[in-house]
Amino acid sequence: xxxxxxxxxxxxxxxxxxxxxxxxxxxxxxxxxxxxxxxxxxxxxxxxxxxxxxxxxxxxxxxxxxxxxxxxxxxxxxxxxxxxxxxxxxxxxxxxxxxxxxxxxxxxxxxxxxxxxxxxxxxxxxxxxxxxxxxxxxxxxxxxxxxxxxxxxxxxxxxxxxxxxxxxxxxxxxxxxxxxxxxxxxxxxxxxxxxxxxxxxxxxxxxxxxxxxxxxxxxxxxxxxxxxxxxxxxxxxxxxxxxxxxxxxxxxxxxxxxxxxxxxxxxxxxxxxxxxxxxxxxxxxxxxxxxxxxxxxxxxxxxxxxxxxxxxxxxxxxxxxxxxxxxxxxxxxxxx
Amino acid sequence: xxxxxxxxxxxxxxxxxxxxxxxxxxxxxxxxxxxxxxxxxxxxxxxxxxxxxxxxxxxxxxxxxxxxxxxxxxxxxxxxxxxxxxxxxxxxxxxxxxxxxxxxxxxxxxxxxxxxxxxxxxxxxxxxxxxxxxxxxxxxxxxxxxxxxxxxxxxxxxxxxxxxxxxxxxxxxxxxxxxxxxxxxxxxxxxxxxxxxxxxxxxxxxxxxxxxxxxxxxxxxxxxxxxxxxxxxxxxxxxxxxxxxxxxxxxxxxxxxxxxxxxxxxxxxxxxxxxxxxxxxxxxxxxxxxxxxxxxxxxxxxxxxxxxxxxxxxxxxxxxxxxxxxxxxxxxxxxxxxxxxxxxxxxxxxxxxxxxxxxxxxxxxxxxxxxxxxxxxxxxxxxxxxxxxxxxxxxxxxxxxxxxxxxxxxxxxxxxxxxxxxxxxxxxxxxxxxxxxxxxxxxxxxxxxxxxxxxxxxxxxxxxxxxxxxxxxxxxxxxxxxxxxxxxxxxxxxxxxxxxxxxxxxxxxxxxxxxxxxxxxxxxxxxxxxxxxxxxxxxxxxxxxxxxxxxxxxxxxxxxxxxxxxx
Numbered sequence: 045x046x047x048x049x050x051x052x053x054x055x056x057x058x059x060x061x062x063x064x065x066x067x068x069x070x071x072x073x074x075x076x077x078x079x080x081x082x083x084x085x086x087x088x089x090x091x092x093x094x095x096x097x098x099x100x101x102x103x104x105x106x107x108x109x110x111x112x113x114x115x116x117x118x119x120x121x122x123x124x125x126x127x128x129x130x131x132x133x134x135x136x137x138x139x140x141x142x143x144x145x146x147x148x149x150x151x152x153x154x155x156x157x158x159x160x161x162x163x164x165x166x167x168x169x170x171x172x173x174x175x176x177x178x179x180x181x182x183x184x185x186x187x188x189x190x191x192x193x194x195x196x197x198x199x200x201x202x203x204x205x206x207x208x209x210x211x212x213x214x215x216x217x218x219x220x221x222x223x224x225x226x227x228x229x230x231x232x233x234x235x236x237x238x239x240x241x242x243x244x245x246x247x248x249x250x251x252x253x254x255x256x257x258x259x260x261x262x263x264x265x266x267x268x269x270x271x272x273x274x275x276x277x278x279x280x281x282x283x284x285x286x287x288x289x290x291x292x293x294x295x296x297x298x299x300x301x302x303x304x305x306x307x308x309x310x311x312x313x314x315x316x317x318x319x320x321x322x323x324x325x326x327x328x329x330x331x332x333x334x335x336x337x338x339x340x341x342x343x344x345x346x347x348x349x350x351x352x353x354x355x356x357x358x359x360x361x362x363x364x365x366x367x368x369x370x371x372x373x374x375x376x377x378x379x380x
Numbered sequence: 381x382x383x384x385x386x387x388x389x390x391x392x393x394x395x396x397x398x399x400x401x402x403x404x405x406x407x408x409x410x411x412x413x414x415x416x417x418x419x420x421x422x423x424x425x426x427x428x429x430x431x432x433x434x435x436x437x438x439x440x441x442x443x444x445x446x447x448x449x450x451x452x453x454x455x456x457x458x459x460x461x462x463x464x465x466x467x468x469x470x471x472x473x474x475x476x477x478x479x480x481x482x483x484x485x486x487x488x489x490x491x492x493x494x495x496x497x498x499x500x501x502x503x504x505x506x507x508x509x510x511x512x513x514x515x516x517x518x519x520x521x522x523x524x525x526x527x528x529x530x531x532x533x534x535x536x537x538x539x540x541x542x543x544x545x546x547x548x549x550x551x552x553x554x555x556x557x558x559x560x561x562x563x564x565x566x567x568x569x570x571x572x573x574x575x576x577x578x579x580x581x582x583x584x585x586x587x588x589x590x591x592x593x594x595x596x597x598x599x600x601x602x603x604x605x606x607x608x609x610x611x612x613x614x615x616x617x618x619x620x621x622x623x624x625x626x627x628x629x630x631x632x633x634x635x636x637x638x639x640x641x642x643x644x645x646x647x648x649x650x651x652x653x654x655x656x657x658x659x660x661x662x663x664x665x666x667x668x669x670x671x672x673x674x675x676x677x678x679x680x681x682x683x684x685x686x687x688x689x690x691x692x693x694x695x696x697x698x699x700x701x702x703x704x705x706x707x708x709x710x711x712x713x714x715x716x717x718x719x720x721x722x723x724x725x726x727x728x729x730x731x732x733x734x735x736x737x738x739x740x741x742x743x744x745x746x747x748x749x750x751x752x753x754x755x756x757x758x759x760x761x762x763x764x765x766x767x768x769x770x771x772x773x774x775x776x777x778x779x780x781x782x783x784x785x786x787x788x789x790x791x792x793x794x795x796x797x798x799x800x801x802x803x804x805x806x807x808x809x810x811x812x813x814x815x816x817x818x819x820x821x822x823x824x825x826x827x828x829x830x831x832x833x834x835x836x837x838x839x840x841x842x843x844x845x846x847x848x849x850x851x852x853x854x855x856x857x858x859x860x861x862x863x864x865x866x867x868x869x870x871x872x873x874x875x876x877x878x879x880x881x882x883x884x885x886x887x888x889x890x891x892x893x894x895x896x897x898x899x900x901x902x903x904x905x906x907x908x909x910x911x912x913x914x915x916x917x918x919x920x921x922x923x924x925x926x927x928x929x930x931x932x933x934x935x936x937x938x939x940x941x942x943x944x945x946x947x
Binding site: 252253254255257258259260261262263264265272273276277280351352353 | 444447449451476477478479480481483484485487488489492493494495496497498503506507510542544555558559
């Protein structure tokens, strides 16, 4: 853990904080300039039966009569201290609402990621070992196939086949092991496509590298070559791809939860959208930004530790080639 | 030296007198296009044989065919008999045990031949496992012993390093070590030194020769350099376009080549023909002599860099002057400061102290904007024409870009200049619409030269302009450069690690080492009578081809294992 690495980590962390704040401000502004006034339209709904005085009281309590910049300031300082405001619908703290449903979504998303990784590895492994005549070409087509089928279609098919036909799980109990597994499969399939695509391309590239031929000249067989030589260098870029698919996982879980009838962030969002519960929506979007930025931060910080060739120069990550060129341009070249 | 019992080659019976390797009617095709036609040769036990030819001659393809490492889509036919077995007919399962154990392989580019994300020790274990030794501690000791044997200074440190932490010379030693560790009967070395400096080249070749004799290994050496082949091998097979042109005892082929192609190969090796271009080179010298101010003046230039908190002096108090119309060579190994010196000369870096002027204009201490006017007179030809030209551009656009950038003349005049520049380097107008991918290496480098000529500069900086090219193509480019100099009175700065080439085309030379100039003077003086030990060692490294009849027992073997420091 060198000094250069710590400087790099500090810089990346600072950038991450800035991005999260900007994302929060952005969603706040977008919500405020939306046409219509969701607050009063909810409150003035005759079914709710609020009197004008009560409405004014609520508005004052929420600070909605203040200038927009003050509102932003209040919301931002609340956000930073973990106070996400009150739901306009249920009159409960937003943080409580989210805390109730977050575990279910986290379980689904991580199970989905696990499914995606396993599936991507299987497909990529298959493209190296399944002979051409037994459908290697078909395997190579899998990623595009996975990517082009929307996950709600996959979800409905899985429910139909394994839920109704085979009776593996009961649709009315969406939190059971089997129901969760199939929801994770529906979620993981499209995500696995992107990972598999990168993995296959990288494996192909690594297999053509000179070192692969030289390793084979030492009597290394194909299976060992794959496991000990090709997999690691080919998987390194996958770290970045996995971080980028987090967005896919989060977005996908909203749809999957709806399809499988799970209670989670997805159902919370769905409810909040239909009732225009702005504080909840704002909080969920910001939470999404936080997760996305954090995961990518972890990936960036991990990369220099995984790849020995990556050098950190001046607080920046350098790819192997630029590092070499810098060295050659700078002084004593490392390799002639 | 290793214990004698491990010297017995695996799977082979040394009693037979038949040749170890017998290749008959070998043809190889890529996607049904035949690139190697009906090649045959024999290699005796403990003997050495060179396959020689330019790129595209099929020599590397033959090596890969013997090792059955051809890429997908390639097919080999014919017979490759190794120790009595037909290698091509064996199923993979039966051939794999031969790889490494019986046939070792030393690749061309050591920088890419080891897995970059795994430590060298782990990869060395793969080779050590081939010995059948079951105790991991003994295997490791074996590896360290082999590393020491191939002249690696600190075996344990090499063992714990990642490939990118070692220099090319050290990596090649590692690779040779891994290849000989399981004591194969045959070693296939595919241009083992073409990516290395001359001095390292000599040490690596010495090492190979020594191991070959000490361990009684047969060596199949693939090279494009006839001088190397002549120095190091008993037999020679000359290849062109996948066919054998000539084959025989090395001494015979070398001293009296029968085929036209072998004669051309002989003529193109700079080391064997130091005075080939004297007539072409020297008229320009006489014409431009006569008390002119020097075209290039570099005085007391120093440049330091801070790397990981340490100060490295890349260029240390370097001075030289170059008269107009002559060629000055900067010579040295990697890391000698050649590249930094030309970066300073081109104004790409600022020197810490010292002064540089080109054609009377100061280069150092100028703004980027005012440097542009200097660059019109000062152009660079880059080392590798395979990477320096944008593959999506046409030749016309590539050559035209500089005149467009500097807005010289009308568009019509610019097209005229492009044609003139192409004609100057001997390229026809039919190439204007081609892209670099459709050109040969020599043509590409001509395009790169045309690109630098189109601005009509006085000075061209040539950064190892032929190091990525074959000997025969190199001769071609040298001729183009000298013709241009004679006709246009150009001044060249020629950066190279190839002293034989420098001798052919430069007038004056600065020998650099670790950032300083160790010796300077006219090419004739330096080459005839080197004053500095380093210059002498560089000169000694030039393959001369003289030891064509290599004595079986060398009376006093020079210590090969000169230690290299971890970079």
